[in-house]
Amino acid sequence: MKYEAPLEKYPVNIREAVLGKGEKAIKIGGENTFPFHFFEGSLPDPPGLALEVLDIQPENWSHWVLEPFQDVVSDPVSWAKKCVDVFGAEILCLRLLSTDPMGKDASPKQAAVIAKKVADAIDVPLIVWGTGTEEKDSRVLTEVARLCSGKNLLLGPALKGNYEEIAQIALEHGHAIVAQASMDVNLTKELNIALCKFFPPEKIVLDTTSSALGYGLEYTFSIIENVKQIGLINRDNMMQMPILADFGGECWRSKEAKESKEQGILWEAITGITFLLAGANLLILRHPDTLKLIKEMISEKK
Amino acid sequence: MALKGAEIMKRLPKTNCKECGYATCFAFAMKLATGGAKLEDCPYLAPEVKVELEAAMAPPIKRVTIGVGETALVIGEEEVMFRHEKTFFHEPGIAILISDKENDSDIEKKIKDIKELHFERIGKELKINLLALSFESGDKTKFETLVKKAYETTDFALILICNNIDVLLSAAALCADRKPLVYPITKENIDLAIPKLKELRTPAGVKGESIEEIVSLTSTLKEAGVEEIVLDPGSKNLKEGIRDQTFIRRAALKKGFRPLGYPTITFPCFMYQDKFKEALAAAAFITKYAGIIVISQVDKHFLFPLLVQRFNIYTDPRRPMTVEEKVYEISKPNEYSPILISTNYALDFFIVSGAIEEANIPAYLCIKDTGGIGVMAAWTSGKFNGEAIADFFKKYGIENKVKHRKLIIPGVAKKLKDELEEELPDWEIIFGPLEGSDIPKFLSEGWKE
Numbered sequence: 139m140k141y142e143a144p145l146e147k148y149p150v151n152i153r154e155a156v157l158g159k160g161e162k163a164i165k166i167g168g169e170n171t172f173p174f175h176f177f178e179g180s181l182p183d184p185p186g187l188a189l190e191v192l193d194i195q196p197e198n199w200s201h202w203v204l205e206p207f208q209d210v211v212s213d214p215v216s217w218a219k220k221c222v223d224v225f226g227a228e229i230l231c232l233r234l235l236s237t238d239p240m241g242k243d244a245s246p247k248q249a250a251v252i253a254k255k256v257a258d259a260i261d262v263p264l265i266v267w268g269t270g271t272e273e274k275d276s277r278v279l280t281e282v283a284r285l286c287s288g289k290n291l292l293l294g295p296a297l298k299g300n301y302e303e304i305a306q307i308a309l310e311h312g313h314a315i316v317a318q319a320s321m322d323v324n325l326t327k328e329l330n331i332a333l334c335k336f337f338p339p340e341k342i343v344l345d346t347t348s349s350a351l352g353y354g355l356e357y358t359f360s361i362i363e364n365v366k367q368i369g370l371i372n373r374d375n376m377m378q379m380p381i382l383a384d385f386g387g388e389c390w391r392s393k394e395a396k397e398s399k400e401q402g403i404l405w406e407a408i409t410g411i412t413f414l415l416a417g418a419n420l421l422i423l424r425h426p427d428t429l430k431l432i433k434e435m436i437s438e439k440k
Numbered sequence: 441m442a443l444k445g446a447e448i449m450k451r452l453p454k455t456n457c458k459e460c461g462y463a464t465c466f467a468f469a470m471k472l473a474t475g476g477a478k479l480e481d482c483p484y485l486a487p488e489v490k491v492e493l494e495a496a497m498a499p500p501i502k503r504v505t506i507g508v509g510e511t512a513l514v515i516g517e518e519e520v521m522f523r524h525e526k527t528f529f530h531e532p533g534i535a536i537l538i539s540d541k542e543n544d545s546d547i548e549k550k551i552k553d554i555k556e557l558h559f560e561r562i563g564k565e566l567k568i569n570l571l572a573l574s575f576e577s578g579d580k581t582k583f584e585t586l587v588k589k590a591y592e593t594t595d596f597a598l599i600l601i602c603n604n605i606d607v608l609l610s611a612a613a614l615c616a617d618r619k620p621l622v623y624p625i626t627k628e629n630i631d632l633a634i635p636k637l638k639e640l641r642t643p644a645g646v647k648g649e650s651i652e653e654i655v656s657l658t659s660t661l662k663e664a665g666v667e668e669i670v671l672d673p674g675s676k677n678l679k680e681g682i683r684d685q686t687f688i689r690r691a692a693l694k695k696g697f698r699p700l701g702y703p704t705i706t707f708p709c710f711m712y713q714d715k716f717k718e719a720l721a722a723a724a725f726i727t728k729y730a731g732i733i734v735i736s737q738v739d740k741h742f743l744f745p746l747l748v749q750r751f752n753i754y755t756d757p758r759r760p761m762t763v764e765e766k767v768y769e770i771s772k773p774n775e776y777s778p779i780l781i782s783t784n785y786a787l788d789f790f791i792v793s794g795a796i797e798e799a800n801i802p803a804y805l806c807i808k809d810t811g812g813i814g815v816m817a818a819w820t821s822g823k824f825n826g827e828a829i830a831d832f833f834k835k836y837g838i839e840n841k842v843k844h845r846k847l848i849i850p851g852v853a854k855k856l857k858d859e860l861e862e863e864l865p866d867w868e869i870i871f872g873p874l875e876g877s878d879i880p881k882f883l884s885e886g887w888k889e
C-alpha cells in the first residue's frame with residue numbers, strides 16, 4: 139500500500155478580528171485549518187495571549203499569583219503598565235470587579251474613568267470585562283464605550299439579556315465585543331445570529347465559557363472544538379468568529395494551583411494548551427510565567 | 441473501517457442453512473456487522489473468505505497490550521478524531537524515563553519515588569503506567585541490571601529503549617514474560633529483530649524518520665507475523681508531533697490505511713530540555729492522539745496535572761458525568777460544621793466542593809444521586825425533592841453528624857425549601873447563593889456556629 143499524507147483542506151477562513159489601534163493592534167483568527175495544522179493550511183495570526191488586571195485589590199488570590207503583582211495591585215494603571223513593560227503582555231484584560239452589585243457596586247461612571255486611565259496608559263489592545271451581571275454590565279460597558287470612544291476595545295461579556303445595548307454602543311464608538319453563551323453550541327449560534335442582524339461579524343469574538351483543568355475542562359474543550367469544526371468543516375458562517383478562552387482565574391482558584399507554584403503554573407498552562415488545541419484564538423491568563431511559557435511554546439520554529 | 445452488513449452478506453454462502461443459529465445468512469451478516477456474532481459460527485466459510493472478512497472487520501487502529509496482568513496497558517482501538525464525535529477509549533500510557541547512565545542509588549530512589557506516587561480524583565486512581573528503560577551507558581551489563589531491577593522490584597509495564605539491537609533483544613529476553621515494548625525497531629535492525637520478536641512475542645516499537653519509513657516497517661512486521669506494533673514517526677517537537685499524530689490517526693480512521701492502524705508513542709522527554717515545556721508537549725499529545733507518552737519527570741507537581749488532564753480528555757462525553765452519592769467530608773468537619781446538599785452532577789459537585797475548600801471552612805457536602813442531572817431537572821423529576829432528601833437524611837444518619845439543625849440548599853431550588861420545611865420540621869432550611877463563586881463569601885460571612 140502506498141502512503142499519501144491525508145491532507146484536508148477547508149475552503150473557508152475563520153474571521154479575523156482586530157483588537158486595539160495603531161502599531162500594537164493585534165489580529166486574531168483568520169485561519170483556514172485546525173490549530174497547529176501548519177502542514178495543510180494557513181494560520182496567519184498566532185493566538186492572542188492576554189494578562190488580567192483588576193480594578194480593585196484582588197481578594198483570596200493565591201500567594202503564587204499575587205507575588206508578581208505585589209507592588210502594583212492597589213493601582214490598576216501601574217498594574218497594567220507592569221504587565222506590558224515587565225511581563226511583555228501584548229493584550230490586557232481589565233476586569234471591572236468594583237462594579238459587582240453584590241460587592242462594592244461602584245457606579246458605571248467611576249469604573250469607566252478607571253478603564254479610560256488604563257487604556258490611555260498603555261498602547262496594547264485592551265479587553266474590558268464586566269461582572270456578568272446583565273443589567274449592570276450594560277450600563278457599565280456603555281459608559282466605558284463612550285469614554286474610550288474610538289479605541290477599539292474588546293467589551294464583554296455580551297449576554298443574551300444585554301447584547302443589544304452593548305453591541306449598539308460598541309458600534310457607535312468603534313469597539314469590538316465578546317458574545318458569551320455558556321457551554322452550548324446552539325445558544326452560541328443563536329446569539330451570533332441575533333447580533334449579526336445589526337453588528338459586523340468581524341467585530342465579534344465568541345466565548346462559550348471555559349473551565350479549569352480538573353473542573354470541567356473536558357466539557358468546555360469539546361464545545362470549543364465543536365464550534366471550530368462547525369465553522370471550518372460545515373462552513374457555518376455564524377460559527378466562524380475567533381474564540382476566547384478565559385480560564386486563568388478559574389485555574390488559580392483551585393486548591394491544586396494553590397498547592398505549589400510549579401503546579402499552579404502547569405495547571406494554568408496545561409489548561410491553556412488544551413484550549414489552544416481545541417481552537418481558541420485568544421486566552422486570558424493570570425500568571426506572567428504562564429504567558430511566557432505558552433508564548434515560547436507556540437512561537438517555536440518548525 | 442467497520443464493514444456494513446450488506447458487504448458481509450456478499451461473501452457469505454447464502455444457503456440460509458441456519459447452522460450459525462440465525463434464520464438466514466442475512467441475519468447473521470447484520471449481527472456480525474454490529475459485533476454481536478463471530479465468524480466461526482458459520483462452518484461453511486471458505487478459509488480465504490474468512491481471512492479477508494476478519495481483516496476487513498478488524499478495528500482500524502489495532503489494540504495493543506503492553507505488560508501483563510492488572511498493570512498491563514491497553515491502547516489502540518480508537519474510533520474518532522474529535523472526542524465529541526463519540527469518545528476516546530483507551531487512555532494513553534504515561535511512561536517515566538530511567539537511564540542506565542544514572543548511578544545505582546539515583547535509580548533506586550527514582551523507582552522508589554515512582555512506586556510511592558499515588559494520585560486520586562473523584563475516587564478514581566490516576567496511574568503512571570510504564571517505566572521506559574533507556575540504554576545510554578554503552579555498557580550491556582548496566583542496562584541489564586537496570587532491566588532486572590525494574591522487572592524484579594516493580595510491576596510496571598516496561599519499555600526497553602536501546603539503539604544496539606543485540607543488547608535490546610537480550611534485555612527483552614530477560615523480561616519477555618512481562619511483554620515489554622521493544623524499541624526502536626528501525627529499517628537498519630528489523631531483519632535481525634523479527635525472529636526474536638516472534639519468539640518472545642513482545643510488542644514492537646517501530647521508529648522511522650518519517651511516516652513513509654514506518655509504513656514500510658509495519659508492513660514488513662505484519663507479513664512476518666508480528667501483530668502488536670506501536671509507532672514512532674520521529675517527531676522532533678510539538679508542531680511536528682501534532683502533524684504526525686494527526687496524519688497517522690487520519691490515515692487509519694478515514695482512509696482505512698492498515699500499515700498505520702496502530703497506536704503511537706511520543707517522547708516529550710527528548711523534545712524539550714525545559715521541564716515545563718516537556719509537560720506542555722505531553723499535555724498536547726494526551727489531547728492529540730498519542731498511545732504512550734514518555735516523560736522524564738518524577739515530580740508529583742508535574743505528573744499530577746498531566747494525569748488529571750488525561751482523565752478529563754478521556755472522560756466519555758456520551759455519559760452524564762457523575763460523582764458517587766455520599767456525604768463528603770471536606771477539610772475534616774466536626775459537629776458544628778455546616779451541611780450543604782447538592783446533586784451528583786459532576787460539574788455541580790466540582791463547583792461546590794471547590795468553593796468550600798476555597799472558603800477554608802470545614803463542611804459536610806451531601807451529594808444525592810440524581811443520575812447526574814442538575815438541581816432543577818432533578819427536582820422536577822422527583823430525584824431531588826423534599827421527600828427524596830428526607831430519605832437521604834435518614835439513610836446517612838445526618839442528624840447524628842451535627843449538633844445544629846441548619847441545612848444549606850442550592851439557591852435556585854425555590855420550591856424545595858417549603859417541601860423540606862415540611863419533611864424535616866426540626867431543620868432550618870437556608871438558601872445558598874445562586875452563583876458558585878459566591879459560596880466562599882457566603883460561608884465565611886454567614887456561617888455562625
Ligand code: SF4
Pocket residue numbers: 452453454455456457458459460461462463464465466468481482483484485
Ligand atoms: S451458517 Fe453460514 S451459511 Fe448457514 S445460515 Fe449461517 S451464515 Fe448462512
